[in-house]
Amino acid sequence: MFARTRAELVAIDKETGQERWRKQRDGWGYVSYMEGRVYDVSRDTVIALDGDGAEQWSISIEKFHHARLIEREGWVYVLARNRFACVHADSGEILVETALDDDDMSHYFPVTDGHRIFAGDSKLFGYEVVDNRFEKRWESQMAPHRLYGFMATDNGLLFRAGFNTLVSDAARGRLSIHDVEDGSLRAEQTFETVPRSPAVVDGIVFVSTSTVSSDNIGDDGKLVALSSEGELLWEYTPEASLQPPVVANDTLYTGPFANREAPLIAFDAISGEELWREDPDTLQGSVELAIAGDMLYVADGTRVRALRT
Template sequence: MPSRRTFLAALGATTLAGCTATPNDPPKSGVEELPDPDGHAYGANGDWSSFGCNAGNTRAVGDGKAPTDGVTERWRVEVPQLRQHEPIAAGGRVYYLSDGLRALDAADGSEAWRAPEIRTLPLVRGETLYAGTTDGVVALDAPTGEPRWKRTLGEDVSVRAPATYAGKRLYVPADETLFALDPETGETDWSRQLFGRLLGSPAVHFGHYVAVASEAGKLFLVGPEGVAAGEWNFPAVPRSPPTADTDAVYVNCRDGRTYGILLENVPRRDVDWATETGWADGGLAVEDHLYANGTDDLRALDTDTGEERWRFDTGDWRHTAPALGRDTLFVGGDALYALDPTPKSVPLADGPAVRFERSFHGRVGPGPTLDDGVLYVVAQTGESAYHLLALE
């Protein structure tokens, strides 16, 4: 398996379309070809098609499209105050959990359809959408919301958001069992009993392992055929699904620490490093560094050691998470911020350069997510008003 640095060096020509911009200067927008999810390390296709954007939950989009000089509002849709799920954007539609799943037209925010039975963030693969219901998982036609198949996993089962790598299998956590389903029919390829209620949105490590965390304070690695590959214990319960880079898996826990597990010597049970970051409920982002937006600050960490490289004050709002695109890091908090993720002087005591900042009436997040050069984020827009915004 190639190392992360070797892989990213080879990937750079595709991601930046041959651009030789410095870290402080975002590359020209657009690439000649989008990544192929059947061969891409993160199962990426340029869409924000699941929690964490792609199969690795890296929150990084590689299509070279992102607003780096400022944003204008394309549309807004009112949403309830207490929703803590960010939107998913893929295939010209935006999906948002609010009294079930709402599918919005990415062009103008108009509602295309609604599925009240959906209880999890969706996974979008082509023209099919997969999501958990009260007792199982359903596959819907993405343009219309019509069911293609439904699979019951049991009564009163806590089904969490599914994941996939290149559409080969559908990995569905349900209570303490990880199911691998045929994405065309919903039939079970295999299932594996683990320990503790599983978190949704497993991360797939380079197509080789499924990484899934549980409320028992554990991380499991399971091979694509259901064979156990590794198990790790944490001193606290994970707060969000894991993030899988090409060399490691990262988990944020309720003790306010983010943990790094290097996978060079799997199987083993050692946690390689732990760093104070605060609660990162929305997930972690990774590209050149690992980025965690905790309860106090956004931090950039060294992926090998967990050493803090820089931090940036976003306020005390933890219901946001970093999103990466076009060599720019976007994050919410007291405002919507666009930052230089890899400043030339590292570590940098004063934090990264701000490319732009957009303020609203109140806090920004859940989100942002990024698709086709448009940022989607929930923000407080008035004293008691909250909107899902499309910003370009």
């Protein structure tokens, strides 16, 4: 597994927790692992490394503030705001770098269903990649609901979490469900707190919500399971905000966001039955969760732990 902080990029053996290698870093960044490569993305560069930490190539992305990556068929697409670049995954050669012809200036957090690419903030765009260029197939107006976190796709549907910029209390958040063919709205669910980064498994969408305003961040939230038609299946309501869930083998995991009140908790994803929990006083505040195989990785504060699922 790979972890990125402002100071370091670290590779850790996922079974033993032993450090494999470590690289010094200076400033904001995140790490992404795709198709056998480690991509270290900062404000200024994308660096591609092999699994042993050897640098394969790097490119400057000074025009791509908060860039996100998608890899498809040997190409890496770097997308941010209203620009994109198409980069050869093996060599780092930039084949295409261009502006997207849209008036929505934010293309944060792009996702793909394997054929199309979806992005946008106050608008939602559907693209196809033709000759390594983005061709827009449709767009939908999302204002006043802005994107919050990553979208998810499943079985011809796109799931998007957002918040209402015109509302400060009730119905602050919204999960919307769209058809990938034309972006049309199929269903929606509103929340008093803000959802982000839904997870979708076998037609069920799981989303956690949080308070995100500066004066009471982390104070409230809930976890819900919805059908692909937006029907509520089950919910869990703690007295604190929750991180986006991760799901594997019919088990869902979530934990605290910006608080020391919510537990690290596991549910049966289908029924909503609680399977186990770890009390907040054993945690160091907010957690970040990742799952691979039969291991759940939990990062909180200055430590990373591996739990067998």
